[in-house]
Amino acid sequence: MPHTPYPTSYYAASANPVPARPELQGETETDVCIIGAGYTGLSTALFLLENGFKVTVLEAAKVGFGASGRNGGQIVNSYSRDIDVIERTVGPKQAQLLGQMAFEGGRIIRERIAKYNIQCDLKDGGVFAALSAKQMGHLESQKKLWERFGHTQLELMDAKRMREIVATDSYVGGMLDMSGGHIHPLNLALGEAAAVESLGGVIHEQSPAVRIDRGANPVVHTPQGRVKAKFVVVAGNAYLGGLVPELASKSMPCGTQVITTEPLSADLAKSLLPQDYCVEDCNYLLDYYRLTGDNRLIFGGGVVYGARDPSNIEAIIRPKMLKVFPQLKNVKIDFAWTGNFLLTLSRLPQVGRIGDNIYYSQGCSGHGVTYTHLAGKVLAEALRGQAERFDAFADLPHYPFPGGRMFQVPFSAIGAWYYSLRDKLGV
Numbered sequence: 001m002p003h004t005p006y007p008t009s010y011y012a013a014s015a016n017p018v019p020a021r022p023e024l025q026g027e028t029e030t031d032v033c034i035i036g037a038g039y040t041g042l043s044t045a046l047f048l049l050e051n052g053f054k055v056t057v058l059e060a061a062k063v064g065f066g067a068s069g070r071n072g073g074q075i076v077n078s079y080s081r082d083i084d085v086i087e088r089t090v091g092p093k094q095a096q097l098l099g100q101m102a103f104e105g106g107r108i109i110r111e112r113i114a115k116y117n118i119q120c121d122l123k124d125g126g127v128f129a130a131l132s133a134k135q136m137g138h139l140e141s142q143k144k145l146w147e148r149f150g151h152t153q154l155e156l157m158d159a160k161r162m163r164e165i166v167a168t169d170s171y172v173g174g175m176l177d178m179s180g181g182h183i184h185p186l187n188l189a190l191g192e193a194a195a196v197e198s199l200g201g202v203i204h205e206q207s208p209a210v211r212i213d214r215g216a217n218p219v220v221h222t223p224q225g226r227v228k229a230k231f232v233v234v235a236g237n238a239y240l241g242g243l244v245p246e247l248a249s250k251s252m253p254c255g256t257q258v259i260t261t262e263p264l265s266a267d268l269a270k271s272l273l274p275q276d277y278c279v280e281d282c283n284y285l286l287d288y289y290r291l292t293g294d295n296r297l298i299f300g301g302g303v304v305y306g307a308r309d310p311s312n313i314e315a316i317i318r319p320k321m322l323k324v325f326p327q328l329k330n331v332k333i334d335f336a337w338t339g340n341f342l343l344t345l346s347r348l349p350q351v352g353r354i355g356d357n358i359y360y361s362q363g364c365s366g367h368g369v370t371y372t373h374l375a376g377k378v379l380a381e382a383l384r385g386q387a388e389r390f391d392a393f394a395d396l397p398h399y400p401f402p403g404g405r406m407f408q409v410p411f412s413a414i415g416a417w418y419y420s421l422r423d424k425l426g427v
Contacts, residue, residue: 126180
């Protein structure tokens with residue numbers, strides 16, 4: 001069977017050492033078979049193992065191969081659609097429960113890092129940067145909204161204060177969330193995988209799930225083996241393929257692009273982001289950036305609908321970086337890569353159960369670092385018979401993309417163009 005390595009990226013090049021995790025050979029039995037060793041799968045595995053379940057994780061490539069090991073590395077609270085949108089969609093009762101969970105994922109990440117001594121360059125502090133007065137007004141409303149749900153580690157900042165945080169004149173203001181922050185995302189995933197194994201969990205890499213036999217005792221097949229289980233958790237997200245047809249029509253893989261500079265001098269790095277916070281702007285198609293543990297600037301942005309890989313990522317992202325930091329015009333780019341995330345039409349995650357024993361969570365819509373860690377806890381609760389929080393997500397309405405899969409890409413691209421134009425016009 002072909003071996004799938006990590007794609008070239010700064011994260012893969014700077015990953016912590018890992019043990020060999022051989023592919024599944026033959027038959028094994030477990031309580032829960034989890035498909036996908038990204039954040040959703042690993043978080044679910046950890047919560048289940050901590051509660052006495054026997055767990056086997058199947059990974060088609062390597063731990064953190066997908067979005068979990070390629071993202072911008074930013075700990076950002078709430079969901080891709082905020083709590084006010086959820087409230088208008090489903091009403092105050094369900095929104096209250098989802099709102100209480102909106103800030104839990106970041107706490108889970110920090111608890112995992114501390115409990116299992118995960119070395120992943122954790123830094124506190126995340127900034128939402130406003131490019132217009134309209135965006136600043138949105139941040140003022142967002143602060144009030146989040147404080148209504150008990151989240152108080154927030155500071156609104158004017159243009160002068162923003163220049164103390166970021167060495168650019170691009171922003172009219174912003175909001176600092178000290179419960180936000182940033183990490184080396186692949187090393188977080190690798191540390192969580194090690195924690196899974198320390199509790200007796202088993203992870204098989206290079207073991208794609210190719211078929212699920214449904215029924216009272218589901219069986220997950222791989223090319224060289226099979227897992228008999230009481231429950232299955234599907235956590236493949238944008239890399240699931242057609243394994244579960246019911247999940248495909250209501251979601252679409254999309255690509256985002258990231259570049260990483262050569263190491264910067266300590267003085268230059270500190271001048272760009274003196275407090276070492278991460279930053280994302282407030283545009284619909286947003287840009288995001290932060291410093292790494294070895295003083296590189298990671299800068300990402302853009303969306304490619306349908307998850308095609310652009311031919312020249314640096315040509316797309318470098319101009320965005322120089323617009324914010326023209327002082328980096330002579331700095332070399334050492335790494336450029338793309339990674340897929342799963343978009344839903346509502347931009348809210350899809351959570352549910354198929355039959356009595358196949359559970360899933362997918363569709364973080366570009367907001368997955370914190371949500372996936374919460375999802376693992378919620379899925380584990382449901383398997384233990386505590387379904388109130390699971391049901392709050394499962395009851396969110398979801399719809400297929402207009403025109404079916406053939407028109408997912410053009411319709412989504414047209415929508416993104418519209419909102420991007422509104423950002424540029426400030427309307």
